[in-house]
Amino acid sequence: MQPHAIDRPSIVACIEHSGVFRKLAGESRERLLTEAFVAYADRGEVIWFAGSESRFSATLASGYVKLVRTAAQGTAVTVDIAGPGHTIGLLAVVEGHSYPLTAIAVSPTWYLKVPAGLMRDLYNSDGLLRDEVLHTMAPRLRRAHDMMARLTLGKVEQRLASVVLLLADSFGVRHETGTTVAVPLTRSDLAEMAGTTVETTIRVLSRWSKQGWVEMRRRHLTVLQPEALLDRNESD
């Protein structure tokens, strides 16, 4: 059907690639296998809206999801990105709150849908899972603080450099010439993350492109000289 869509993964495959569920065994694993199910979201599709009741968590098997905060006027800010192996909506489900952020697929995405009730049971009964949950939260909090710092301080070009480097670091595929960001993000997405406009983002990126620091194709970004981008942060 969808030319770019990867084949539907099995539940076992979802579990095996997941940071949170991988080590799970015994009855917990059994329940996951029977009560959780695989779902699909197309590019641009909303998996859940901020403010809605949390009914399930999503463990990504393939594809990428952006977590967006929408302000009153409609302006949106992407505060985090999740990729294969990551689980989103975990805190909301465990704590019984509504989702704080809107989750939108940025590429065709297969994921494991774990109902809230099941997730809460597993969390309460399985000590191992609790540890794993904490271990996934810690880096996210650190990343959030990190980005906060980078976003507040400095000029737009530095902020964009930070965003691009973070993306290359978190979701980069390395090859001889450089590192390609695996997430198919538009300039508009990047702008949302760096807190600037599409126009400025385009301007900065094409400047970098002319310098030979990055290479761009539609929705694809390759970092050729990360040092050059790093320099953009230090200077000034």
Place this chain on the structure above:
Amino acid sequence: MQPHAIDRPSIVACIEHSGVFRKLAGESRERLLTEAFVAYADRGEVIWFAGSESRFSATLASGYVKLVRTAAQGTAVTVDIAGPGHTIGLLAVVEGHSYPLTAIAVSPTWYLKVPAGLMRDLYNSDGLLRDEVLHTMAPRLRRAHDMMARLTLGKVEQRLASVVLLLADSFGVRHETGTTVAVPLTRSDLAEMAGTTVETTIRVLSRWSKQGWVEMRRRHLTVLQPEALLDRNESD
């Protein structure tokens, strides 16, 4: 000695006011009482530096602490503020990492110093404590995402309004005329949080003051008309 310093609290008092330790009982509580100890930090004193090995967590009894990220050039950004009852350094200690942020007291502060070894023992043995840790992390992550969004989007005045409202919300003391922020923050501190300069912060605040929206004394800020500040976010 210090005229502004509040009297040294007892260990029991620290535990009772703490979100994390309050419910602790039995052996866990015993160990806390014998192995943890009360410490003091003066205004401006560094409790720990980012990057240093995490040797203890700090549970605040009185006073306020800012958590700061320092960039390469020396510019600092305040990413979070902790008040009485809050525990900081928890994740670093439990996960065995070094502190990700620098902790600086913004007012005379009494706190409970819990050694890393003890904290890890308690965390591993006491299921209740694990839950509490997660419950303290969740709002912090949400707050971080919230601030990220507010900081990226919009003009400086809006960002400052967000910061001030958040402070009034988290640490405000309400009385007839308005809400006073209990944390003794300088304009420079506010600037660090909003990602702007001291000068701009002063200009904006004195504009608000002339409008009668806020009232200022040295290191003290009272919000008189929160709606007016909220409007600053919506408009434009």
Place this chain on the structure above:
DNA sequence: ATCCAGATATGACCACCGTCATAACCAGGC
């Protein structure tokens, strides 16, 4: 094939705000 929406690209204008300079003010130390 054609059409269309979304993505990419570039230019002109000017408001906002960061930088620098200068000064008054306040608290604490001696």
Place this chain on the structure above:
DNA sequence: GCCTGGTTATGACGGTGGTCATATCTGGAT
């Protein structure tokens, strides 16, 4: 008392980057 360092305050100037306008390019749908 005086002096010192931190905080608050205000003005002038210039550049960054947001806004608007316009145009081309690409991929997917029919």
